[in-house]
Amino acid sequence: MPLPIRTLLAFAAALALSIAARAEVVHVAVAANFTAPAKALAEVFARTTGHEARLSFGATGAFYTQIKNGAPFDVLLAADDARPIRLEKEGDAVPDSRFTYATGQLVLWSASPDLVDGQGEVLKGGGFNKLAIANPKNAPYGAAAVQTMDKLGLAAALAPKLVTGESIGQTYNFVATGNADLGFVALSQVLDGGKLKSGSMWVVPAEHHAPIVQDAVILKRAAGNPAAKAWMALLRTPQSKEFIRSFGYAVK
DSSP states (O other): OOHHHHHHHHTTTTTSOOOOOSOOOOEEEEEGGGGHHEEEEEEEEHHHHHHEEEEEEEHHHHHHHHHHOOOOOOEOOOSSSHHHHHHTTOOOBBTOOOEEEEEEEEEEEETTEEEOOOTTTTHOOOOOOOOEEOOTTTTTHHHHHHHHHTTTHHHHGGGGGGGEEESHHHHHHHHTTSSEEEEEHHHHEEEEETEOOOOOEEEGGOOOOOOOEEEEEBBBTTOOOOOOHHHHHHHHHHHHHHHTTTTOOOOO
């Protein structure tokens, strides 16, 4: 089950992260699926390094566009590896700073406890009005949802029922508020204490879509920012990796 934040803080006290002589700020663009763990890690980061992580949440594709247009982010925690790799190749990222911090898991979820069965057969039955997905152009979880529908041979049949969120966070809200009957979201969004918070879900088999490999990278403007390096170091610690796993991610 997930590590409570107090346990993570206790672990963090023993980390080999030195308190900075001068506190710095790192501006982190965070893929919406990683909202909950990022907020908890930011608290640990402040207590163990003296630095501050200021977090912005949204869709990876939108963040990429903002970065290319000069948005003042120091680190990108993406929901894919494609955009961080592209930023590297385009000279917008610090060389050799990129690594995979998590691999995500797609689920079909409904706030209704009886709607989604354990095999996802509800998609074939069509006993619902609206199915929410994230914008596949901006959100890797949305792209994975489209691949899953294609894999099941249901893309055409489900197209009239689709409602699209600009990020996986907005997609989750569509379902949570009842504006969509069900939707493809991140497993991390529906877990609490290692268990389903509410409703019903189907964990989409990994072979139904391309792996949701989530990479982090330091952006060029932060090449000399010690807070950016310290944030990345925190993500790599065994304690942080265990904490991230507790939200349903795979972490190496």
